[in-house]
Amino acid sequence: MTTEVLPARLVDFVGALRERGVEVGPGETVDAAAAVGVLGLADRARLREALASTVLRRSGQRGVFDAVFDLYFPMAVGSAESAADRPSDVYELRDALVAALAEGDEARLRALAAAGVEAFGQYGDVGSGGEGANGTGSKRLSGWSAYQTLGEVRPEALLSRVLAAMRAARPGDGDAGLGAALAEREARSRLTAFREHVQAEARRRTAELRGRERIARHAVASQTDLVTFTSATKEQLAAMRRTIQPLSRKLATRLAARRRRARRGQIDLRRTLRRSLATGGVPMRPVLRERRPGRPELVVLCDMSGSVAGFAQFTLLLTQALADQFSKIRSFAFVGLTDEITDLVSAGRDEPEGLATRILSQARVTRWGMSSDYGESLGSFVERFADALGPRTSVLILGDGRTNYGDPNLGALRLIVERARHVYWLNPEGETFWGTGDSAALRYAKVVPMYECRNIRQLSRLVTELLPG
């Protein structure tokens, strides 16, 4: 890359970041350029860090940044490996892969990923013209596929061979207990790393073929806090769960700060006088008596049926992590019936992975089938657990309000509103879909305030706004 194209490349790069939800202003772009000016382009790792430090503003953006960086500042153009180093067939590649995985040789893994994509990832009419930019005709349907490469190389099947090789290299580890457990964890995480290298490589090669912008738009995953709950993959849900602890701390600080900021109240005479000693007995800054707001009680009522279960599970764990902000939290789940799950949720704190499965197997949330019945569920909640509601209770209802064309039972909801202090409905569906098909969301929204809550960012904003401070 010559210095003339650099400003343009930098601006494209920043544009791609913005499209992925990373807010980068022109000021940052100028900083990035200044950093490149000071540092030069000689060292790619340093260039990456320099751009990251000038362009990023929070930690969660690094994954997106790295993927986009690899697209715009690729390590190489064309096939990455020299021909001499390239394994000739899949067996040779897999042998080399076993060795590299056992040693944990990062550079070799990346090289093998590149070789694998080169050998097996190609589809469509790639070979004819490698330099094409915005693909026309057949080229639009061609590219490099990580899926196809991984299907051919099948790295998962190598696990036992890798473990054997690791055992041979470290005879001290033993074949049970600690050593084996460590080796297995390492092998698995290296396998994941290899898979990621393959995906990055396939993206890079396809980008060369079809133009970067298109690939950046489609192939780079969004930040965790913008992932939609209802369409999240298993890995994304796991990534979301990892954000619960930091997020709850953040929310707790925010709630506490808001309580403290209450600037009304009676003057605390004793403390005002004491403070006035510093200013020669003149009470320049009066101290207000602290108000001690009663901690509210929280009731979480959530739909655990298929599509919205991920959202409900996340929110349950989050409210659990915020437990010390409330005097009492009770959680209820429903599909076709409502049952209390408070104990299951608090036990789930140590092992959040299988919470939804445990709720479905241990609580009585359905009479038959797995389709949600809002009418029956709200009715059974009011009937059996009305004691959970009181003048200090805030109720959060989580669900998409899709009744499967059943009776929405607005009466039961009105009863809840009458009994509780606040009722809010968080809906993981986009607002445009409310009221479409079997959704009774709009009818429910007439009775209780309903909020769209599709990702973590919206959820954390709602939690701070809605929960009484």
Place this chain on the structure above:
Amino acid sequence: MQDPLFASVDEVVERLAGAGYLASTAVATTVFLADRLGKPLLVEGPAGVGKTELARALATATGSELVRLQCYEGIDESRALYEWNHAKQLLRITAARDEGWQETRDHVFSEEFLLPRPLLTAIRNPDPTVLLIDETDKADVEMEGLLLEVLGDFQVTVPELGTITAARRPFVLLTSNATRELSEALKRRCLFLHLDFPTPELERDIVTMQVPGLDATLAESLVRVVGALRDMDLRKAPSIAESVDWARTLLALGADSLDEQIVESSLGVILKYQSDHRKAAAELRLDQLLDPASP
């Protein structure tokens, strides 16, 4: 523009290592840039990855004075910037009863009665200074406004004395545990460095440097176990400080290799929650104590 502290990224690595801090590429590059571009450096990351330590090492490596401002809830101007010494002023006024108003006023608001706090100290210092603003996220939002003003122009206005401009721009390092999002305006003025747990190789080097007597293979297996623990989605992942503590413990216990028993008995040094302890023990299969008879 004053002379930069470092000539190249390699020099940053070298001199920080001399001060006992092994810097990764990310750390070295951003420190170099912060110095060259004259921008404050905002370091964010989990507790115990060496954010504060970096400031200390920087001060040692560059022969600067370290001025530290520890932030906390409710910290204000009078704690961060400067304060008039009211008690002393009152004494002065009572001691000189027959002085005129004009004289007293001029005298009472002079250098002698000013209590400089860290920000002012750092700005007035004519020698090289590293200003560490620790746990910025603990301070209230109002405090950020003050920081913006000070870090933007490196000058402070004391109404009675006039404007004080930095004789020499301090190297500013802000740390944050990300318990609260800092304001965009403040972030925009800083270079951002996310400090995470180091790579296994780097961590091994750190541990061997901090605990000199430690056996190399023991250090290696220790880092492997710590790495596995960090992968586990625990409530509190072990930090570098805890790895070092653990290494010291192992040294004190006289262990020469890590086996299930040693790990099980000393796991408390690195894991601070009972539930984490249980989970780690299960996943590392510590309960399957090796039976010498088994194959």
